[in-house]
Amino acid sequence: MLKTHLSWFHTGISTNLVACLGDQAHDQQAMPDVQQELEYLAQADQHIAESEQRLASQIRVIEGMIQNGHTTALAEECLCHLQQDLEQWRVRRALILAQWWSQR
Template identity: 45%
Template sequence: MVDRQQEREHLILADQHLAAGKRRIAKQIILIQNMTQRGQDTTEAKKLLQNFEDTLEIWYVHRGLIRDAIGRG
């Protein structure tokens, strides 16, 4: 049996994580742009950006699973 209230709380938390992840990605993009303008090596910064983006994608899937659980509850 799905505890709808608990799943709603998980959904709120998932939304907060997604918002924070989007902010991290935006900041990382700006950092990479600034590094590029200064002629700095952006290899590691770009790898980190990719990790952020991959994580965000997983979080979206997780959010979808939570919504599905609420819908089945």
């Protein structure tokens, strides 16, 4: 059976961060910027969740291939690319948060 060590830790937008963003958006002019930043974070979170689902699916495919005696080299290569995509989305999310905090 394929043993893949993936970090399934997914840091969603915390309630505290959302509350903080909401508190700082009292004036009408700041609201669109905060709203847009929240949308970017939500999009990154969605991409992360979808990437995690694709990874889990690919792992199941590889496990099935192993059980049926098929070679898995290409499927494992695809798995590596999916892992890289997930990591890139996590980095993107971290950059969004870092940019937001640096502007405060």
